[in-house]
Amino acid sequence: MLIEKIFQRDDKFFLIIYRLFLALILYLSSSLSYFLRNKTWVLPERYIEATVIISLIFIVLSLFKSKENRFKRGIAQWFRVELMVLTQTFIIAIMITVMLKISDNYSRLWLFSNIAISYFLFLFFKVFFDYVYSQLIKSNLIQRNVLLIGDAIACQNIIHNFPKKVSNSVIKCIIAIDQTDSKDLNFYGVPSFKLNDDYDYILNHHYIGQIWIVSSEKTQSYIENLIDKFLNYSVDCRLILPESKFKFVEGLDNEAGFDFYNVSFSPFYGTSFFIKNLLDKFLSLFFLLITLPIIIFFSLCILFENGFPIFFKQKRTGWDGKSFNIFKLRSLYKHKSASDSQQVTSGDKRVLKIGKIIRRLSVDELPQFYNVIKGDMSIVGPRPHMLDHTKYYSKEVNNFMQRHKCLPGITGWAQVHGARGPTTEKGSMDKRVQHDLYYIKNWNLMLDFYILIKTVFVVLFQKVD
Template identity: 35%
Template sequence: MGNGFVRNNINQFAVVYRFVDFLIIQLTLLAACSVFGVAIDVHYHLLGLIGSTTYLLSAELFWIYRSWRAGTSKELLFYTVVSWVVSAVIVLIYLFLTKTSEDYSRIAVVSWLFVAPLFLCAWRMAMRAFLYQVRAKGYNSRSVAIIGMNENAVALANELKRNPQTGFLLRGVYDDRELNRLAIPDGMTVEGNINDAVEAVQNGEFDQVFITLPMTANKRIEQVLHRLGDTNAEVHFVPNFFMYNMVHSRLCNVGNLQTISVFDTPMRGATTAIKRAEDIFLALCILTVIAIPMLIIAAAVKLTSKGPIIFKQNRYGVDGKKIKVWKFRSMTVTEDGDKVTQATKGDARITKVGAFLRRTSLDELPQFINVLQGSMSVVGPRPHAVAHNEIYRKTVKYYMLRHRIKPGITGWAQVNGWRGETDTVEKMQMRVQYDLEYIRNWSLWLDFKIVLFTFVKGFVGKNVY
């Protein structure tokens, strides 16, 4: 099982992906020109070069050329299309700025821009299906051993089982303790002690070893690592503190000292620019559509009750800094002090128009202006009133970690049913749990799913008053 023919050629294989992508982009442009009888000259060669170069760069930015063993097909296709959209936009900007669009056949260029991503996606799915078949026959796989039978090992084994497409095959779990002292779940067995595991690795029976011993057993871990250092197996240490609520952890360096960031933010470097570009694009598109409905709502609010049209409330933004969140006023009061009472069913403070706006979340529409201002995102943890923050940060574990990124108009908690009134600590705990899950797993693909789910089921909720 250790003879997977791609195992030691991951980098070279990624080079093949890049080359095929480059070839597809060039050939689809040539094919489009050929179909419509367009003579290919230096202008088309330059356009093809711009398209392929910008695609390869954007694909690198979205990590398309990493290993997709554990990634989903939908996610891979999504990032392939996004990378091509970025490339297409650059091509169109080039044509606009250089005023050379008249030098090209519009139908040929447009056909190329639509056909190229279809072939880029198709060849990836074909290659993915091929690799699945290869792994099903035992090739391109890794034989895995786990040292340490505990909660960490069970969680790791379950992940390997849930993701067979990774090609990681769990062949044995090892522990020095007596079997009657171990909590062994159904479907798992302990093959022997740690010495048996080391000997098996030395005999070439395993490609990868995961050490899940608790960090308190540091001496034993050091001994195991010393012995495994004399083998060719890849060795991974899975510390037990990863079982706790870590938020976007990553390796860091302080001089020559390596550290692990426990509570961090995914918004760094290029991801910050990607998230901001996403926010601006979505906010502008949505505001264009809802501009007239917002004017109608504003008139309805003004004509049916006394008070301002827009209610601006202090809330915590990224890093716990206060921001002013905009909403259509839906109540006869505008509470924003040390004590803010959440709306409840049949609340007398809610106006008739406000009740409709709150049930349908239309009162949140002005927050797209907050997004353009940069204080909010379209997708992120919902911001709470400052008074509520001060209450829940003392009662809900890890509550303030939800402020590691900008608050959003919609979020992972909302599309999973945790929106509206939080009249119990348990409800807020569930909301925070989903918020932290979003931060840990943030990606452009996850934002896309949340926006899609919001349109399907996220505007209304049984706990929204």
């Protein structure tokens, strides 16, 4: 799921990997060219410097030349972008050596063989990356399942014209607002539903990741209500404008000739999310190792006071509303008759003696670093709720499910602002949700670092019953 989320909006991350790999190919090409003439792979210092400069020129030109956010397959793309950028790179490099009067320091045979080998290797790896990208889509690793909503004719047009071989968005099912009989319309094999059908079933059964609402004359009166309805779900919602005459504005994307306005879209995708995920894994492993003695000590305390089990496992709501098992150190007495959804309150008699210390220092949360390593959680994000609470608050709090548009966290924006513990008071959940939605809307890596640092002070100095 995490790989799919990285690519959920565009292919910038794949393009970055591709461009960086091509820059490394320039170094390989330089070494191979030098080997053909001198029978050694060890480049002299001046050749290393030249190769690094050539690679940097290529990266800079690539950033300016390719403004697309989608990886385009095919040899034609190679001729249009990579070949042009590579040619310009060597022209600029040659001009620099001439202007600095250092051209005699380099072998002409090395230079021209380097150019020829670079062209060949670029072509070879272009074909290789095209194949890798195709396999990622075929294996559903980066495939986005889409629910298309609109009038029947518009839906047919989009399904017919949307390029399955280019895009990693796959229209899995549709809702045609003007259809009377699902059998009398041709949607090219895509299953169709009606407006009054069970949305929960549709979204879960078809693993929908995005909802596309088609803007047309027939759908104008439905759009506002549809948007309000789907804001109660955690999936991304986009408004598609097939005949838009407007220029690009904030929140507007373009794919396969269609304009998309992102009504509700998770910012957790691409390179930033990939870095966040890497940091999560690294820091979680680090924290688990350094806190292992603390976990062992409190595990023994739990064992001596109330026996097994030491750990507490419970179903919680994760990204896109999917459930997962969360792990905690047990801080309550064993009560078979107690409700799993009953929150712990101040002075709760169910709390172990050692449990009071565990909860005061938030030691019970430490095993959740294992959830982060598994990919169920992040270190920073909205706290995951019990399934019963999610079901209840999704009906009581507006836009509650929007807080599930990212991985749940061990700590979060709401928690460092005092929204911790049970939500027994009226309005406490509303306040927590507002903090969570603020975090999702304004997320960046620096905000995560700020929350981590502030969490340390909250744990050490804030009183928790």
